[in-house]
Amino acid sequence: MGKSTAARMLVNMGVPVNDADQSVHKLMGKGGSAVDEIAKAFPGTLKNQQIDRAKLSSFVFKNPKALKQLEGILHPKVQRLTQKFLRDQQRMGRKMVALDIPLLFETRGEKRVDTIFVVSAPASIQRQRVLARKGMTPEKFAVIRAKQTPDHMKRKRADYVLPTGLGRSVTYRAIKRALAKLQHRADQNPAFPNRSYRRRHPNVFRVF
Numbered sequence: 001m002g003k004s005t006a007a008r009m010l011v012n013m014g015v016p017v018n019d020a021d022q023s024v025h026k027l028m029g030k031g032g033s034a035v036d037e038i039a040k041a042f043p044g045t046l047k048n049q050q051i052d053r054a055k056l057s058s059f060v061f062k063n064p065k066a067l068k069q070l071e072g073i074l075h076p077k078v079q080r081l082t083q084k085f086l087r088d089q090q091r092m093g094r095k096m097v098a099l100d101i102p103l104l105f106e107t108r109g110e111k112r113v114d115t116i117f118v119v120s121a122p123a124s125i126q127r128q129r130v131l132a133r134k135g136m137t138p139e140k141f142a143v144i145r146a147k148q149t150p151d152h153m154k155r156k157r158a159d160y161v162l163p164t165g166l167g168r169s170v171t172y173r174a175i176k177r178a179l180a181k182l183q184h185r186a187d188q189n190p191a192f193p194n195r196s197y198r199r200r201h202p203n204v205f206r207v208f
Contacts, residue, residue: 002164118158
């Protein structure tokens with residue numbers, strides 16, 4: 001959908017971003033805290049002291065039980081890294097940060113944050129982008145899509161929709177307008193957005 005592009009733009013605008021995908025890469029890379037546990041659960045996936053993602057994919061592709069087992073290993077560790085990021089940013093006095101969360105609605109991640117940005121692109125552009133990735137096939141893409149909340153539903157649940165199929169300048173302006181509106185609402189109402197998560201992490205907003 002262009003989520004990574006939108007995240008880079010946020011960083012360039014001075015908003016720190018915690019990328020859940022990067023956390024997973026760190027956990028499964030050399031020295032990662034999930035390496036031993038995953039290697040034990042999925043024999044043959046350890047290569048050069050890190051997890052071979054292609055081998056791991058062959059275990060969980062079309063295997064819900066194996067995928068759930070993998071998520072049981074990774075998700076708690078990702079959450080701990082996210083909480084550390086939030087604590088660190090709060091100590092530095094940040095008023096606004098972003099969480100780049102794949103499958104936000106599917107994992108009920110929207111309950112942990114204040115505002116939802118949904119990054120969206122037309123289906124044809126999404127397909128073109130995904131199939132250009134190394135190792136991706138139409139079959140894999142179909143399986144991935146089947147696990148996701150349909151785009152039109154995500155857009156309805158968003159506080160702000162960021163289009164990424166009309167050029168980078170359009171996306172940039174959409175993000176800039178959304179941040180300005182959030183800042184204005186926060187300036188006008190110190191209690192905004194007044195959700196339970198705010199009590200622990202003031203002014204955190206979410207990105208999908």
